[in-house]
Amino acid sequence: QTGIEFSLELPELDQTGAPDVVSFFGYSALASVYYHQGDISATGQTCTVALTGIEGVSDEHISEISSLRTEILAGINDLNAITDLDDAIEQNPENGELYITRAIVNARLGHYAAMLLDTDAAIEFEPGNTESSVLYVAGILELEGIVRRDYNNGVDITPEIFERMEENLDEALLIASRAIELDGENADLFFNRAGIYGYRTEWPSAAEDLTAAIELNPDFAEAYNGRGNINIEMGFLEQGISDLSKAIELSPDSVSYYEDRAFAYQMAGEPENAQNDLRTAEELSGRYTSETH
Numbered sequence: 278q279t280g281i282e283f284s285l286e287l288p289e290l291d292q293t294g295a296p297d298v299v300s301f302f303g304y305s306a307l308a309s310v311y312y313h314q315g316d317i318s319a320t321g322q323t324c325t326v327a328l329t330g331i332e333g334v335s336d337e338h339i340s341e342i343s344s345l346r347t348e349i350l351a352g353i354n355d356l357n358a359i360t361d362l363d364d365a366i367e368q369n370p371e372n373g374e375l376y377i378t379r380a381i382v383n384a385r386l387g388h389y390a391a392m393l394l395d396t397d398a399a400i401e402f403e404p405g406n407t408e409s410s411v412l413y414v415a416g417i418l419e420l421e422g423i424v425r426r427d428y429n430n431g432v433d434i435t436p437e438i439f440e441r442m443e444e445n446l447d448e449a450l451l452i453a454s455r456a457i458e459l460d461g462e463n464a465d466l467f468f469n470r471a472g473i474y475g476y477r478t479e480w481p482s483a484a485e486d487l488t489a490a491i492e493l494n495p496d497f498a499e500a501y502n503g504r505g506n507i508n509i510e511m512g513f514l515e516q517g518i519s520d521l522s523k524a525i526e527l528s529p530d531s532v533s534y535y536e537d538r539a540f541a542y543q544m545a546g547e548p549e550n551a552q553n554d555l556r557t558a559e560e561l562s563g564r565y566t567s568e569t570h
Contacts, residue, residue: 358382373402374409377416384423389434392420393441400448407463410456414469417449421476449473464493468500475503480511498527502534505541514545532558 308323362379369375380395396417404410421442428434453470460466467490474483487504490497505520521538528534539554 355382355386359386371402373399373404374412376402377413381416381419381423384420387427387432389424389438393438396420396445400445400452404452404456407456407460407466410452411463411465411469414449414453414456414466414473417445418469418472418476421446446473446476462493464490464497464500467493468497468503471500471503475507480507483507484511496527498524498531498534501527502531502537506537509541509544514541517541518545530561532562535561 308320359379359382362375362382366372366375366379376395376399380392380399383389383392383395399413399416404413424434424438424442450470450473453466453473456463457466457470467486471483471486471490474480474486484504484507487500487507490500491504494500501520502524505517505524508514508517508520518538518541521534521541525531525534525538535554535558539551539558542548542551542554
């Protein structure tokens with residue numbers, strides 16, 4: 278892809294007596310070259326080698342090369358998934374769920390035009406039951422999240438893409454609302470519709486739907502967490518912390534819940550509680566070290 282010829286073999290870096298840190302950086306650089314050339318197999322192999330025998334290399338650099346390996350493996354899985362979905366859609370071209378699934382994979386790969394085509398196709402084949410409606414709306418919400426994340430990470434995304442995504446949210450709202458009219462006992466439908474309202478910053482409507490989801494499913498940790506964050510957005514700090522605490526009670530291993538409550542405590546002028554939650558989040562995610570604090 279770069280037009281540069283590069284054929285250094287792995288054994289050429291294995292010099293007798295070379296410090297581990299030298300070998301690590303050598304393998305890391307080689308992995309980067311292979312990755313930019315599009316040689317996924319060689320990149321994955323090199324990343325694996327870089328993560329072995331690396332005494333003396335900082336945790337930061339180990340994390341960087343590990344993240345690269347994870348990205349590569351995810352890319353391979355997504356490319357394989359596209360092939361499988363292409364075949365499945367060819368066999369069943371009116372299955373909207375397959376199009377939504379392929380749209381998500383295309384979004385992860387940065388193929389936004391293909392993502393929109395798949396989303397359009399999925400919406401054309403409207404969901405026929407509650408389960409499908411939940412999948413459709415959840416899929417559109419996931420697409421919105423991927424695109425916004427990519428944009429925040431510096432990816433060049435045109436205004437037209439965002440306009441189309443807004444249209445998709447409108448469609449998702451219609452799908453969710455119609456499904457709720459037919460089945461008002463499904464907590465996931467209310468939860469997903471709250472997600473749409475959240476993206477549109479319609480906080481009271483989102484909070485109302487999350488309350489309905491909680492009433493239908495009192496153990497719905499995500500709904501408590503979502504309502505807690507919305508209460509914080511609306512300035513209801515005490516209620517927000519209460520909801521976030523309930524989410525943690527129901528799901529005590531969720532890193533993001535502790536991070537969310539830490540923010541709420543900070544907003545409420547309780548820095549010690551905020552620090553305690555951040556420390557717990559770091560411990561759960563494996564980021565905590567005695568040198569950090």
